[in-house]
Amino acid sequence: MILEGIIIKGVGGLYKVAVADNIYDCKARGKFRKLNIIPMVGDKVRIKVLDDGTGVIDEIMPRRNELARPPVANVDQMVAVVAVAQPEPNLLQLDKLILAAEKQQLDIIVCINKIDLDDGMVQCKAISKAYQTAGYDVVYISVARSMRGIEDVKRFLRGKISVIAGQSGVGKSSIINAICGQNRMAVGEISAKAGLGKHTTRHVELLAVDGGMIADTPGFSAFELRLTKEEAAAFYREFSSYAAECHFRNCLHLKEPDCAVRQAVEQGLIDRGRYERYVYIQNELEREKGFVRW
Ligand SMILES: Nc1nc2c(ncn2[C@@H]2O[C@H](COP(=O)(O)OP(=O)(O)OP(=O)(O)O)[C@@H](O)[C@H]2O)c(=O)[nH]1
Ligand SMILES: [Mg+2]
Ligand SMILES: [Zn+2]
Numbered sequence: 001m002i003l004e005g006i007i008i009k010g011v012g013g014l015y016k017v018a019v020a021d022n023i024y025d026c027k028a029r030g031k032f033r034k035l036n037i038i039p040m041v042g043d044k045v046r047i048k049v050l051d052d053g054t055g056v057i058d059e060i061m062p063r064r065n066e067l068a069r070p071p072v073a074n075v076d077q078m079v080a081v082v083a084v085a086q087p088e089p090n091l092l093q094l095d096k097l098i099l100a101a102e103k104q105q106l107d108i109i110v111c112i113n114k115i116d117l118d119d120g121m122v123q124c125k126a127i128s129k130a131y132q133t134a135g136y137d138v139v140y141i142s143v144a145r146s147m148r149g150i151e152d153v154k155r156f157l158r159g160k161i162s163v164i165a166g167q168s169g170v171g172k173s174s175i176i177n178a179i180c181g182q183n184r185m186a187v188g189e190i191s192a193k194a195g196l197g198k199h200t201t202r203h204v205e206l207l208a209v210d211g212g213m214i215a216d217t218p219g220f221s222a223f224e225l226r227l228t229k230e231e232a233a234a235f236y237r238e239f240s241s242y243a244a245e246c247h248f249r250n251c252l253h254l255k256e257p258d259c260a261v262r263q264a265v266e267q268g269l270i271d272r273g274r275y276e277r278y279v280y281i282q283n284e285l286e287r288e289k290g291f292v293r294w
Helices: 030-034 091-103 119-133 150-157 172-180 229-234 237-243 260-266 272-287
Strands: 002-011 014-019 022-028 044-049 055-060 077-083 107-113 137-140 161-165 206-209 212-215 224-226 291-293
Touching: 002 022, 002 055, 002 206, 014 044, 014 055, 022 030, 022 044, 077 091, 077 150, 077 172, 091 107, 091 224, 091 272, 107 119, 107 150, 107 172, 119 137, 119 272, 137 150, 150 172, 150 212, 161 172, 172 206, 229 237, 229 272, 237 260, 260 272, 272 291
Parallel strands: 022 055, 077 107, 077 161, 107 137, 161 212
Antiparallel strands: 002 014, 002 044, 014 022, 044 055, 206 212, 224 291
8 A cells, every 4th residue: 555645853864754644664675874864844645554554665755845954845934933031032034034035035034922011012113113014924832831823823723834933932832832832842941040941952853733734843052054145135135025126126225325115214115223223134144155044
């Protein structure tokens, strides 16, 4: 019997393959090792089911994309999480994460968590306005206080493979647990001293949610993205409708004269914080010869 499924977990050469509601424990054919192909979580595969109910991965379909962190293939979407406090929002990091997602052509949802810590919703409204203006879907939630918003997040996940990403301690694992309605991921305490989270999330696994799948990621200790200056400019969605009006066709919206993007910033049509972080990132790309890091 040959079945089609998705690898949802892989540990030491053993793979769990989901076929509709069933999960098969599988090994991979030897030919993949010879071809230097390592099956990845997210791979769409054909498996042959053996008499004992286990399976063998026979064929791996071509990948739409391949993320390094978390190592998942065929990802449709990134849920980029930021907290209003504990840890303080790091919007430069959020913008770098969004650039990484844009480069992989992922859909992007900005999820603002811990709104229970936001008196008067001031932080939350400011962040949400900046990213909505930029062209992203924004949801805000409090895992601690209520399930409101969790339903909004779920709606976005339907029918897609998603990854959740963001600084350590923003509540990624907590969100996954709330979505799945059970404690699937370990939730860590934030170290009060440093305001840094412990790295509690280790293995990568796709969890089923309402017709979609989502993978948790540990808050990154290190991150690196290779990007050209032109890509960086093009990945700012909010620039695109103005960029056509810039004097120079290859305008990077930095110091060039007659720049329509800079004018839009002055007129308040583009969020100033987003633009200033863009300039910072362009300088970093110059200094680091085509890389952004944290
Ligand atoms: N006040 C408040 N605390 C929250 C909320 N959501 C999560 N937390 C707490 O924030 C801490 C970190 O949550 P985690 O879910 O472990 O964060 P994480 O993003 O998975 O962190 P890493 O795995 O280290 O990347 C835990 O103590 C949670 O209980 C929230 O909505 N409000
Ligand atoms: Mg976690
Ligand atoms: Zn310009």
